[in-house]
Amino acid sequence: MTSTTPRAAERTLAETRRRSDDPKRRSGGGFRYRRAIAVFIVPFAALFTAFYLAPILYAVWESLLKIHRNGTFGAPTQVFGGFSQYVLVFQDSEFWASVLRVLLFGVVQVPIMLALALLFALLLDSPLVRGKRFYRLAFFAPYAVPGVIAAIMWGYLYSPQLSPFGFATSHVNFLGGGFVLWAVANVVTWVYVGYNMLIIYSSLLAIPSEIYEAARLDGASQFRVAWSIKIPLVAPAIVLTAVFSIIGTLQLLTEPTVFRQFTSTISSTFTPNMLVYSTSSIPNFNLAAAFSVVLAVATFILSIGFLRLTQRRAAQ
Template sequence: MSLITEAAPVEVATPKPPAPRRRKAGGTPYAFLAPALILFAAFLAAPIVYAGYLSLRKVKVSGLGLGSKARTEVWAGFDNYARSLSDPDFLPSVGRIGAYGLIVVPTMLGLALLFALLLDANRTRAGISRVARVSIFLPYAVPAVVASLLWGFLYLPRVSPITDAFEAVGLTAPNLLSSDLTLWAVANIAIWGGTGFNMIVIYTALKAVPSSLYESARIDGASELSIAWRIKIPIVMPSLVMTFVFSLIATLQVFAEPMTLRPLANTISTTWTPLMKVYRDAFARNDLYAAAATSVVIALATFILSFGFLKLVGRRAFDQED
């Protein structure tokens, strides 16, 4: 009796194909970035650097100030900043901007969130979403100067239909361009023009949420109000943070609305806002150095407030996306 043993099959290792070589990108990415970098450097970075340079200079007048060498530019240090911050018109303009921001930012973002939630609650129903979105967003497409002119004529008592409507029911229309209501009149223009943009940002964030999440909450017995408060608002919190930062920057840079309304009302001074003070110093007083110092102060305040707010709430708002 013979024992036959079968030899175990020999496994032949197949060689692995060589890993493809990665081609070096070279200068291709930089070539695509070059136009944007050039425009950024030429129209944003360079003016900021030049404004900082001018803020540290001043003109020294020799003799009567006549002749080609009678006026020379010399180093001023921080004298322009001291003059800018000690200007009696500067702090009142900052106070008005603070009050303006307390009115505009919460009201505008609150309305934007409300409109976005209402549109999202009806996104499965036909007939209102497209018309409502366009109607709410349309004021944002109107330039600030045009919007200010439109509202300015609505504010004028002699030509305003608002005055006629009040008189028709036997009431006296308020003078919206009076010293007590000017701040509210300017804030109304900003709210009217900016709510639509912020609403679109928040609504877009809501559209990215799957409907199954809401359906699960409804099956568990959650009401529409509870879904909005406990699910939708926390989800769009990053969008709310972003729109708040944009609104904060726009508040610190408000210029077009009060500048356009100024010829219609004697209650708006040339230094009603910090940027209007910059305009007065640069073009009315021909003091570019003080205007540059005030501009740098406004830019630093914008950066500090925006960066500080993002550091305060950014981690809490954006960690939920991970």
């Protein structure tokens, strides 16, 4: 019995190898594998194409058209205009003024918002803080408020005539020309700090506890653990929130649009998205599409540039 068992095992192994080397069997397994992949990819690809890729391609096509009239009172028709709409975009001073305005907004608001989000996440992850469930809900609750409602609420608080709590005084007009951009920044920060905090806090929870135990054995304080361990390990999450914030900054629309009901210092071209909306309302869909394409390309360049910069610094 002991002499036949190894031989039987060898025959079984050889038979298994022959079956695995069979081209028909391998092709059948590959087909099932590809079919399983298609089951998961096709629904996403269809929705991605219908609701993301197709609108982008349509906007690019619209930006290459222009309105042509036969005579002064001729019926308007769309004809191919090449890059004529993009020439108008680069000649539009209001567009570039709005872009510079949101870039200034982002340079100041994004670091402050992410610093607060990181601080709150570290506080929630600290063993010294009590009532973490309450604070986690309190920090995240503003994000659950729709942006329009948040802007209306803060608009009433800022308005000198409508504020019931004395936020707006005769000495400081938060809706005036010198403060209205930062009033908008305050609303955006109030809403999105909790969202970014949750991303960073989730990254903190993924850090192995063994690292903290080793740091405590070495006598590291809580501040030292946060500075030397937690912050470096959650750097990818911070970069992710920064990219999201850059994209959101260039897409700023809701808060300044609502604030237009409270102040005349915000024009219809205050931000690039507001300019796109007002241009399409004229209507001039071709120029609005060109504005949108240029804005999308600028957002892509800034996001990729920021990622490359952070990756290069991390590699050094």
